[in-house]
Amino acid sequence: MYELLAIILKFISIVFGGILAGFIGSLTGLGGGTVLVPLLSIFYGVPIVFATGASLISTIATSAGSASAYTKEKIANIKIGVGLEVATTIGAVVGSLLTVYLDHHALTWLIYVIFGIVLLGSLVPAVKRGQSELPPHTRPDWTTRIFELSGKYHDARLKKDVDYNGIRWWLGEIIMFFAGTVSGLLGIGSGALKVLGMDWAMNLPMKVTTTTSNFMIGITAATGSSIYWYSGYIQIFIAAATAIGVVIGAYFGAKALVKITNKDIRWIFLAILSFLGVEMIIRGFVTDNIIFIVPLIQFLISIVIAVVFIAVLYLHNMRRVRSVEAL
Amino acid sequence: MKHFDVYRIISASLRTGVILSMASVISGIVIIMVKGGADGYTLAQIASYSKSQTLYSSLIPLNNLFTGMYQLDGAFYVAFGLWVLIFTPITVVVIALMSFIETRNRLYIALSSCVLFVLFFAMLVVPHFLS
Numbered sequence: 516m517y518e519l520l521a522i523i524l525k526f527i528s529i530v531f532g533g534i535l536a537g538f539i540g541s542l543t544g545l546g547g548g549t550v551l552v553p554l555l556s557i558f559y560g561v562p563i564v565f566a567t568g569a570s571l572i573s574t575i576a577t578s579a580g581s582a583s584a585y586t587k588e589k590i591a592n593i594k595i596g597v598g599l600e601v602a603t604t605i606g607a608v609v610g611s612l613l614t615v616y617l618d619h620h621a622l623t624w625l626i627y628v629i630f631g632i633v634l635l636g637s638l639v640p641a642v643k644r645g646q647s648e649l650p651p652h653t654r655p656d657w658t659t660r661i662f663e664l665s666g667k668y669h670d671a672r673l674k675k676d677v678d679y680n681g682i683r684w685w686l687g688e689i690i691m692f693f694a695g696t697v698s699g700l701l702g703i704g705s706g707a708l709k710v711l712g713m714d715w716a717m718n719l720p721m722k723v724t725t726t727t728s729n730f731m732i733g734i735t736a737a738t739g740s741s742i743y744w745y746s747g748y749i750q751i752f753i754a755a756a757t758a759i760g761v762v763i764g765a766y767f768g769a770k771a772l773v774k775i776t777n778k779d780i781r782w783i784f785l786a787i788l789s790f791l792g793v794e795m796i797i798r799g800f801v802t803d804n805i806i807f808i809v810p811l812i813q814f815l816i817s818i819v820i821a822v823v824f825i826a827v828l829y830l831h832n833m834r835r836v837r838s839v840e841a842l
Numbered sequence: 843m844k845h846f847d848v849y850r851i852i853s854a855s856l857r858t859g860v861i862l863s864m865a866s867v868i869s870g871i872v873i874i875m876v877k878g879g880a881d882g883y884t885l886a887q888i889a890s891y892s893k894s895q896t897l898y899s900s901l902i903p904l905n906n907l908f909t910g911m912y913q914l915d916g917a918f919y920v921a922f923g924l925w926v927l928i929f930t931p932i933t934v935v936v937i938a939l940m941s942f943i944e945t946r947n948r949l950y951i952a953l954s955s956c957v958l959f960v961l962f963f964a965m966l967v968v969p970h971f972l973s
Contacts, residue, residue, distance in 0.1 A: 518885070519885065522886070526871065526875075559891075561891050562891060572924055572928075575927050575930065575931060576860060576863070576864070576927055578931065579856045579857075579859055579860045579930050580856075580857075580860050582852075582934075583852075583860070593852075593938050594950060597950065597953055600957045601953055601960070604960040604961060604964070605960055607964070608960065608963070608964045608968065615972065663947075730934070733856075733930065734961075736931070737929070737930075737932055737961065738960065738961055741964055741965040742964060742968055742969065743899070744900065745968075745972050746899075747898045748898070749898060749899035750897070750899070751870075751888070751899065751920045752871075752889050752897075754920075755870065755871050755920050755923075758864070758927070759864065
C-alpha cells in the first residue's frame, strides 16, 4: 500500500514536470520537448535516452492537440507543410539512427552537449519572435509558381486579408532536413529551426510559419518515434506521464499567451531555458567523467553563464527595439 | 466526389487521435496501478528509471497487443495509446494526399506519397536492422 502510494506520487510528479514543460514551451514558442528533456535528465535523474523518448511522444501529443485548433483557422498551409515534410522525415530517420549509434557506442554525453547548444541557439530567434508579423515584400521566384507557394489568410488582429508568396523552396528543404535531423536526434520538435526555414528562407508571414510548423512537428516526431520504440527508448511509465502533462501544460500556456500583455515576463522563462541549456552542456561532460565538478558549483557556473547570455540577448534586443522606434 | 473541407477533416482526425490515445494511456496506467504490475513486471520495476530493470518499449511484444489488451494488461493499453498517437499525424498526410488526388495535383500527389513512403520506411524497414 505504501509502495503504491509512492509510485502514484512519482507518476504525478512527472505529470507535473510535463505540465511545467508544456506551459513554458508553449509560452516561449519552443515546444514542450525543449524544456522536458533537460528537466527529466537533470532534475528527475532519468537516463537521457528515456528523456528524449518521452519527449518525442509528448511532442506528437502537443503538436496534434494544438494543430487541431490551428488548422480550423485555415492559416496553416498544407501544401507548404507536406512539401517540406519530405525533407524533415528523411532528416528524422537520419537523426534517430544517429541517436541509436551514439547510444550503442557509449557516446550519450554528446546528446547532452548537442542538446545544450541547440537549446541556446533556439533562444536567439525566440527573442525576436512576435516583433515583425509580416515579411518584407519580395518578388515571387520560379519555385513560387512550380510549388504553388502563394496563399492568403485572414489576420484577425491586423483586421485584413494577407496575401503572401513563398520563395526559395529549395533552401527551405535544406534547412528542414537539418530540423528533422535535430528532431530525431534530440527528441524535440525543433520548432525554432522550422520557423527559421519558413520565416527566413522562404519569406513567409509569422502566422503561416508557426501554424504550419506546428502541423509538421507531429509528422516529423512520428517518423522518429517508431525507431525510438524498437530501440527501447520509450519507457512507458515516463512517456505516459509526460504526454499527459505536456498536453495539459501546452493548453494553459496557449491560453496564458493570449492574456499576457507584459512582454517582459517572457524573459524570465527565456532565462530559465538558457540555464537549462548551459546545464545540459556541463552535464554532458560530467556524466562521462570528462571533467569533474561538484553539483553545487556546476549549478552556480550554469547560472552565471546563463545570466550573462540572457543579458547580452536582452540588451541587444532593447537596442534593436529602440532603433526601430526611432525610425 | 463532392469537394471536402480538408482543414476541417484534419482538425477532427487530430483531435480524435489525441483523445483516443490519452484515454487509452490513462486507462493503461490505472490498470497497472490497480493490478500492481503488467506484462510480468512489478509496479516498482515499471516505475524504475534503471535501464536494466524497467519495462521499456522494445520489451513489449506488439504481436500480442490485442491479446494483451483482451487480458486487461495495462502495459498493452499504454502501448496501444502511444501507437495511436504515433499514427495520428500520419493520417494527416493521408488526408492531404486524398485532397491532392481529388484536385489532380500531380506534383503534390508525388510529394505526399514520398512523405508516406519515408514514414513507412522508418516504421517497417528500419526497425528490422536495429535488432
